[in-house]
Amino acid sequence: MTNNNYNPLLIYQANKHLFKRGDVHERLGINMSNDSELLKIQDLYACIDDTSILKGINLEIKPGEIHAIMGRNGSGKTTTANIIMGHPDYEVESGTVELNGKDLLEMETWERAREGVFLSFQYPQAVPGLQVGNFLRKSVAATLGEEAAKGKEFRNKLKESMKELDIPSSFLGRYVNDGFSGGEKKRFEILQLMLMKPKLAILDETDSGLDIDGIRTVAKGINAAIRGTESGALIITHYSRILEHVKPDKIHVLISGKIVKTGGPDLALELEEKGYDWLEGKSES
Amino acid sequence: MTDNEAREVVGDYKAGWHDPENSTIRFDAGLSEQVVRDISELKNEPEWMTEMRVKAFKHFDERPMPTWGNMSMLEEIDFESICYYLRSSKATENDWEDVPEDIRNTFDRLGIPDAEQKWLSGVTAQYESEAVYHSIREDLEKQGVIFLDMDSGLREHEELVKKWFCSVVPYSDNKFSALNTAVWSGGSFIYVPKGVHVELPVQAYFRINAKNMGQFERTLIIADEGSSIHYVEGCTAPTYSTDSLHSAVVELVALPGAHIRYSTVQNWSANVYNLVTKRGIAHEKAKIEWVDGNIGSKLTMKYPSVILKGEGSHAEVISVAYSGSGQHQDAGAKIHHLASNTTSKILSKSISKDGGRGSYRGQVTVSPKAENCKLNVVCDALILDENSRSDTYPTMEVANPTARCEHEASVSKVSDNQLFYLMSRGHSEEEALALIVNGFFEPFTRELPMEYAVELNKLMALEMEGSIG
Numbered sequence: 106m107t108n109n110n111y112n113p114l115l116i117y118q119a120n121k122h123l124f125k126r127g128d129v130h131e132r133l134g135i136n137m138s139n140d141s142e143l144l145k146i147q148d149l150y151a152c153i154d155d156t157s158i159l160k161g162i163n164l165e166i167k168p169g170e171i172h173a174i175m176g177r178n179g180s181g182k183t184t185t186a187n188i189i190m191g192h193p194d195y196e197v198e199s200g201t202v203e204l205n206g207k208d209l210l211e212m213e214t215w216e217r218a219r220e221g222v223f224l225s226f227q228y229p230q231a232v233p234g235l236q237v238g239n240f241l242r243k244s245v246a247a248t249l250g251e252e253a254a255k256g257k258e259f260r261n262k263l264k265e266s267m268k269e270l271d272i273p274s275s276f277l278g279r280y281v282n283d284g285f286s287g288g289e290k291k292r293f294e295i296l297q298l299m300l301m302k303p304k305l306a307i308l309d310e311t312d313s314g315l316d317i318d319g320i321r322t323v324a325k326g327i328n329a330a331i332r333g334t335e336s337g338a339l340i341i342t343h344y345s346r347i348l349e350h351v352k353p354d355k356i357h358v359l360i361s362g363k364i365v366k367t368g369g370p371d372l373a374l375e376l377e378e379k380g381y382d383w384l385e386g387k388s389e390s
Numbered sequence: 391m392t393d394n395e396a397r398e399v400v401g402d403y404k405a406g407w408h409d410p411e412n413s414t415i416r417f418d419a420g421l422s423e424q425v426v427r428d429i430s431e432l433k434n435e436p437e438w439m440t441e442m443r444v445k446a447f448k449h450f451d452e453r454p455m456p457t458w459g460n461m462s463m464l465e466e467i468d469f470e471s472i473c474y475y476l477r478s479s480k481a482t483e484n485d486w487e488d489v490p491e492d493i494r495n496t497f498d499r500l501g502i503p504d505a506e507q508k509w510l511s512g513v514t515a516q517y518e519s520e521a522v523y524h525s526i527r528e529d530l531e532k533q534g535v536i537f538l539d540m541d542s543g544l545r546e547h548e549e550l551v552k553k554w555f556c557s558v559v560p561y562s563d564n565k566f567s568a569l570n571t572a573v574w575s576g577g578s579f580i581y582v583p584k585g586v587h588v589e590l591p592v593q594a595y596f597r598i599n600a601k602n603m604g605q606f607e608r609t610l611i612i613a614d615e616g617s618s619i620h621y622v623e624g625c626t627a628p629t630y631s632t633d634s635l636h637s638a639v640v641e642l643v644a645l646p647g648a649h650i651r652y653s654t655v656q657n658w659s660a661n662v663y664n665l666v667t668k669r670g671i672a673h674e675k676a677k678i679e680w681v682d683g684n685i686g687s688k689l690t691m692k693y694p695s696v697i698l699k700g701e702g703s704h705a706e707v708i709s710v711a712y713s714g715s716g717q718h719q720d721a722g723a724k725i726h727h728l729a730s731n732t733t734s735k736i737l738s739k740s741i742s743k744d745g746g747r748g749s750y751r752g753q754v755t756v757s758p759k760a761e762n763c764k765l766n767v768v769c770d771a772l773i774l775d776e777n778s779r780s781d782t783y784p785t786m787e788v789a790n791p792t793a794r795c796e797h798e799a800s801v802s803k804v805s806d807n808q809l810f811y812l813m814s815r816g817h818s819e820e821e822a823l824a825l826i827v828n829g830f831f832e833p834f835t836r837e838l839p840m841e842y843a844v845e846l847n848k849l850m851a852l853e854m855e856g857s858i859g
Contacts, residue, residue: 190814193810213819214810214813215813215822217814218814226814230805231808232808232811232812232825233830234828234829234830234831234832235828235829236832240815240825243817243825247815247817247821248815248816280829281829297815301815
């Protein structure tokens with residue numbers, strides 16, 4: 106099963122004869138010109154507190170693809186992630202962000218989540234008193250529907266995923282991110298990813314603060330959630346190490362709010378060797 | 391102001407409906423020695439009780455208002471407009487079928503008969519001044535457990551009542567304990583014999599239906615040596631534009647080795663003054679726990695307390711308070727360590743929202759003779775917006791140097807990042823807030839019977855609705 110049960114395009118294709126040309130856009134809220142992109146970002150400009158951070162981002166991810174954004178601290182990587190998810194502190198000045206042709210910028214954060222966007226946080230927030238098991242059930246119910254959070258199937262998937270991530274079952278009784286070590290927080294983010302089966306997973310510095318075993322474990326989780334599905338992922342990192350375990354289809358280099366270079370997996374090695382200085386002042390366009 | 395308008399003012403309160411008042415006896419509003427004597431005569435009480443009521447009334451009359459809590463709200467109470475006795479049913483029944491239909495419907499809507507069947511050892515339901523329904527499981531009765539409404543307790547077990555009544559909370563303790571002693575009616579009387587463990591909780595449910603009503607129930611629980619009992623109480627009232635007064639006194643006696651747990655979820659409508667005195671005495675190696683939740687009312691002043699009289703006894707007070715618009719919850723705990731090797735724990739959590747005010751007021755004392763006592767106080771406040779307020783008034787008087795005291799206090803706000811995190815998991819802003827708030831109360835809710843915990847979580851989710859602008 107793919108995650109595309111509700112893909113308006115599939116519905117459209119199956120019911121083509123029912124629609125007159127022209128009213129399709131309105132009825133399904135899709136833009137036919139974008140039909141092959143999972144995520145499409147066009148000319149995105151954004152700021153925080155009047156400080157301009159993103160200066161014209163263009164990015165397209167197709168179903169099943171994993172992309173990486175690399176760049177130094179302050180280049181706008183986390184801003185990009187937060188804007189896709191809808192963090193209230195950022196202001197979009199111009200540009201568009203679409204998921205399967207739907208305008209994400211028009212949606213509230215929780216609507217984006219229900220639409221299939223997932224963000225693995227760099228700094229996951231603690232919610233004292235909210236038990237992990239309860240939170241997982243509620244979050245799966247909120248995004249995939251009540252039925253998906255019930256019964257044996259959910260419990261098995263939960264058990265399986267926890268095993269894959271080396272998370273002990275006692276974890277379910279703890280409070281969300283409360284007193285978690287850095288590594289536990291990251292593994293918990295990936296556990297949520299595996300259960301919520303989003304269409305688009307954004308992983309913000311998921312590798313930071315992890316040792317090599319930790320990186321291997323979370324990489325296993327990411328691969329399990331994305332590879333072989335119609336979902337896509339955007340990995341944000343400033344190290345190439347995680348990319349050895351989750352092979353990206355494309356790597357984008359972000360400098361001062363602009364993508365200055367896009368390449369294949371080998372670009373990570375090049376960056377490892379040469380750093381970012383040689384790309385300073387360059388622009389793809 | 392009509393009742394509908396009043397409802398708008400106090401917000402969405404689920405238990406705010408009221409039934410037509412069909413009273414069989416209703417006293418005129420106002421309080422005097424004659425009213426006190428009339429209540430006692432109506433109940434056909436022994437003379438010692440009448441005299442105690444009259445003494446208490448005189449004390450109430452002379453005693454000034456408390457000088458803490460919320461003095462301006464206290465000054466607004468009009469004692470002359472309150473009805474001090476109202477009876478809607480002729481008798482206390484032990485079959486719901488015999489309870490007058492309108493009253494039975496009220497308790498049906500509140501889910502009491504249903505809960506009784508599923509998970510309780512016994513139930514008492516009080517409507518206005520009198521218990522209208524009462525029952526206890528047969529097996530407990532056979533073991534000698536007494537669970538009656540207080541009036542029946544006095545009639546059927548006068549010696550026990552005479553021995554313990556006012557022994558824990560003297561009528562002169564404070565103005566409102568004097569008022570309660572003068573006009574008390576209803577409440578529960580419980581005696582658990584030596585070594586008997588009442589496994590399932592017993593429940594009392596208090597409902598005020600009439601306008602300008604005063605409810606003054608009186609509860610006395612005696613747990614004999616090595617016995618245990620869990621008592622839970624709930625309460626609601628209709629939403630009126632005029633105020634009602636609820637002023638209860640609860641006395642607990644835990645004899646050596648006994649264990650009493652007393653759980654409350656108070657959800658009075660926002661026009662009820664809730665001024666309650668709750669105190670227990672713990673004898674040697676006994677344990678008393680107050681699990682106290684205050685969600686409703688206009689002003690609550692309540693400080694469940696424990697006197698640790700016997701060596702090795704233990705006290706716990708776990709409380710939460712939610713103050714919304716126009717509400718002030720002045721709640722806390724008092725614990726007195728009179729004996730050696732006694733231990734106590736206070737956990738207080740308060741949430742204020744929409745201009746509500748929450749105060750923690752606590753007092754812990756250790757007497758000079760009490761060696762090796764341990765006490766732990768934690769109070770946490772969560773403030774949901776700029777207009778709301780939280781205060782802490784902790785007092786510790788430790789007169790023995792061997793005591794080990796710990797005190798922690800925290801005030802926090804819900805951060806945008808916390809909300810964003812939860813919203814990114816598909817939860818709307820209101821749902822996210824409810825998850826945070828219920829998490830904050832979790833150390834309290836996990837101590838409640840499951841049915842109550844579920845209710846409380848739903849209640850708080852309702853409170854969070856419509857809170858996002």
